Amino acid sequence: MSVLVVGSVAFDAIETPFGKTDKIVGGAASYICLASSFFTKPVRLVSVVGGDFPHAFVQTLNSRGVDTQGLEVRPNEKSFFWSGRYHNDLNSRDTLDTQLNVLATFDPQIPAAYQESEFLMLGNLVPDIQRNVIRQMKRRPRLVVMDTMNFWMDTALDSVKKTIAEVDVLTINDEEARQLSGEYSLVKAARAILAMGPRYLIIKKGEHGALLFHENQVFFAPALPLEEVFDPTGAGDTFAGGFLGYLAATKDLSFQNMKNAVIYGSTLASFCVEKFGTERLESLTIEEVRSRYKQFLDLVQIDLQLV
Amino acid sequence: MSVLVVGSVAFDAIETPFGKTDKIVGGAASYICLASSFFTKPVRLVSVVGGDFPHAFVQTLNSRGVDTQGLEVRPNEKSFFWSGRYHNDLNSRDTLDTQLNVLATFDPQIPAAYQESEFLMLGNLVPDIQRNVIRQMKRRPRLVVMDTMNFWMDTALDSVKKTIAEVDVLTINDEEARQLSGEYSLVKAARAILAMGPRYLIIKKGEHGALLFHENQVFFAPALPLEEVFDPTGAGDTFAGGFLGYLAATKDLSFQNMKNAVIYGSTLASFCVEKFGTERLESLTIEEVRSRYKQFLDLVQIDLQLV
Numbered sequence: 113m114s115v116l117v118v119g120s121v122a123f124d125a126i127e128t129p130f131g132k133t134d135k136i137v138g139g140a141a142s143y144i145c146l147a148s149s150f151f152t153k154p155v156r157l158v159s160v161v162g163g164d165f166p167h168a169f170v171q172t173l174n175s176r177g178v179d180t181q182g183l184e185v186r187p188n189e190k191s192f193f194w195s196g197r198y199h200n201d202l203n204s205r206d207t208l209d210t211q212l213n214v215l216a217t218f219d220p221q222i223p224a225a226y227q228e229s230e231f232l233m234l235g236n237l238v239p240d241i242q243r244n245v246i247r248q249m250k251r252r253p254r255l256v257v258m259d260t261m262n263f264w265m266d267t268a269l270d271s272v273k274k275t276i277a278e279v280d281v282l283t284i285n286d287e288e289a290r291q292l293s294g295e296y297s298l299v300k301a302a303r304a305i306l307a308m309g310p311r312y313l314i315i316k317k318g319e320h321g322a323l324l325f326h327e328n329q330v331f332f333a334p335a336l337p338l339e340e341v342f343d344p345t346g347a348g349d350t351f352a353g354g355f356l357g358y359l360a361a362t363k364d365l366s367f368q369n370m371k372n373a374v375i376y377g378s379t380l381a382s383f384c385v386e387k388f389g390t391e392r393l394e395s396l397t398i399e400e401v402r403s404r405y406k407q408f409l410d411l412v413q414i415d416l417q418l419v
Numbered sequence: 420m421s422v423l424v425v426g427s428v429a430f431d432a433i434e435t436p437f438g439k440t441d442k443i444v445g446g447a448a449s450y451i452c453l454a455s456s457f458f459t460k461p462v463r464l465v466s467v468v469g470g471d472f473p474h475a476f477v478q479t480l481n482s483r484g485v486d487t488q489g490l491e492v493r494p495n496e497k498s499f500f501w502s503g504r505y506h507n508d509l510n511s512r513d514t515l516d517t518q519l520n521v522l523a524t525f526d527p528q529i530p531a532a533y534q535e536s537e538f539l540m541l542g543n544l545v546p547d548i549q550r551n552v553i554r555q556m557k558r559r560p561r562l563v564v565m566d567t568m569n570f571w572m573d574t575a576l577d578s579v580k581k582t583i584a585e586v587d588v589l590t591i592n593d594e595e596a597r598q599l600s601g602e603y604s605l606v607k608a609a610r611a612i613l614a615m616g617p618r619y620l621i622i623k624k625g626e627h628g629a630l631l632f633h634e635n636q637v638f639f640a641p642a643l644p645l646e647e648v649f650d651p652t653g654a655g656d657t658f659a660g661g662f663l664g665y666l667a668a669t670k671d672l673s674f675q676n677m678k679n680a681v682i683y684g685s686t687l688a689s690f691c692v693e694k695f696g697t698e699r700l701e702s703l704t705i706e707e708v709r710s711r712y713k714q715f716l717d718l719v720q721i722d723l724q725l726v
Binding site: 150151200201296297298299300317320321323330331332333334337338339340341358361362368369371372375376398401402405406409411412414415416417418419 | 457458507508603604605606607624627628630637638639640641644645646647648665668669675676678679682683705708709712713716718719721722723724725726
């Protein structure tokens with residue numbers, strides 16, 4: 113089924129304890145599109161870049177079945193740029209530089225051919241813009257997934273809540289869930305956030321896995337214990353892309369299948385962090401995805417043994 | 420099968436964001452014995468208390484099948500006392516007061532009737548003393564489990580390593596695993612620690628679950644997402660007690676069964692944190708244990724769905 117992804121396509125410069133990069137391709141929508149494309153076609157991209165953005169990456173997306181007609185290119189402007197340095201634990205980072213550039217005036221126009229997409233992924237963007245994307249859809253997508261971040265909760269909380277009320281699935285991390293709900297317990301936080309509108313909530317806990325909440329049900333997806341996390345950039349977006357792509361491919365929105373989607377999202381994210389930026393996703397094969405998915409199941413596999 | 424527990428029986432005074440206690444019963448061996456007693460008999464306790472220790476708690480242990488002949492009582496001395504205050508996240512705490520009292524000269528003598536116990540749990544103690552307990556066993560127990568903490572790594576690392584080399588299972592938390600191994604990645608840390616001697620390593624991650632490592636295998640046990648963690652004191656000891664008690668009851672030391680033991684340990688620990696001190700464990704029923712064990716399995720249950 114068709115997936116529409118709206119979000120940033122950009123440059124990142126990353127420092128981790130293991131090394132640093134010059135400007136490399138990043139942006140939420142880059143990771144989401146790459147991850148979704150493992151499972152479903154077409155994946156449609158709406159974003160904006162400047163004249164400095166490498167055509168090679170657009171070709172990479174195209175070669176994986178990503179439709180980039182919705183990628184606006186502004187030849188005389190520069191692409192969004194973010195630079196950050198991760199701390200030793202890789203769980204926290206400092207932003208060194210943010211240059212909005214083209215993103216400062218980004219007002220996504222959804223091409224007519226995209227307006228009936230069946231799955232919609234709203235990558236992290238200004239929440240007003242996220243709602244404006246929903247408005248442009250000719251009919252309600254089967255599933256609308258939204259990512260956001262603490263920055264918008266700090267600066268535009270009312271708008272964040274309005275957008276949350278209009279989506280089916282919200283994906284945020286544990287700190288954001290606590291901030292949004294005012295509850296420390298993630299169980300209480302989830303209940304408060306589900307009451308804001310979305311039917312599903314995914315709380316991403318990085319190296320500690322992810323929780324899927326729906327009504328009174330909860331599912332826990334572990335993170336694979338890895339030898340080395342090389343660069344966490346894009347892991348959350350890769351997770352979301354894998355989650356949505358798997359759902360679009362299987363067309364099954366039951367809670368049971370959502371669990372599998374969470375595991376596939378975690379699987380792709382576990383690869384993403386192995387190298388800088390999108391590098392590992394670009395070399396990844398579906399056989400590797402299958403094999404690691406089974407590792408995820410083995411990690412928690414147990415036979416019921418009552419006392 | 421018989422379980423021998425050597426460790427502290429003591430008083431704690433605890434402050435959490437939810438309240439504070441006066442002196443209540445605590446100590447590693449108290450939690451371990453209570454937890455083990457859900458699964459197996461006899462559980463044998465070797466510890467020391469002062470004349471101030473309440474007989475009622477000893478009766479509670481006895482009523483659950485815990486043999487307290489090895490509990491030395493020194494009428495003219497005072498019991499070990501620890502006081503601490505948990506931070507808002509409940510993952511970290513400050514020690515407010517430590518009074519070693521009877522523990523300062525504790526030199527456990529294992530009664531002859533205990534020296535052929537089949538399972539041995541070395542609660543957190545001076546590592547020299549832990550080794551001395553192993554020496555006193557008439558024959559090698561089927562399984563020796565050791566707990567320790569960062570304090571001993573800071574002050575007696577060589578001795579910690581000597582004891583680790585003599586045990587079958589080491590249980591420590593994630594920060595301790597990192598300190599002991601010098602590796603940040605828990606996968607690398609586990610490999611380094613297993614090379615120090617133990618066949619199994621359990622890394623406890625508190626609200627993030629626990630990892631069981633054995634040779635090249637790894638198993639992940641989630642923590643149950645709880646509404647409220649009221650008091651984390653004793654959770655790790657309760658985990659260890661449940662783990663060991665289940666193994667002693669099932670007499671099966673395969674990796675498969677160790678996984679179940681980890682889940683049962685997690686199950687008991689999830690109850691422990693619901694109230695202050697040992698209160699919840701004392702009111703707990705085996706039916707509640709069974710029911711929550713199933714919740715743990717449901718939390719990660721998934722049907723294989725290949726793409």
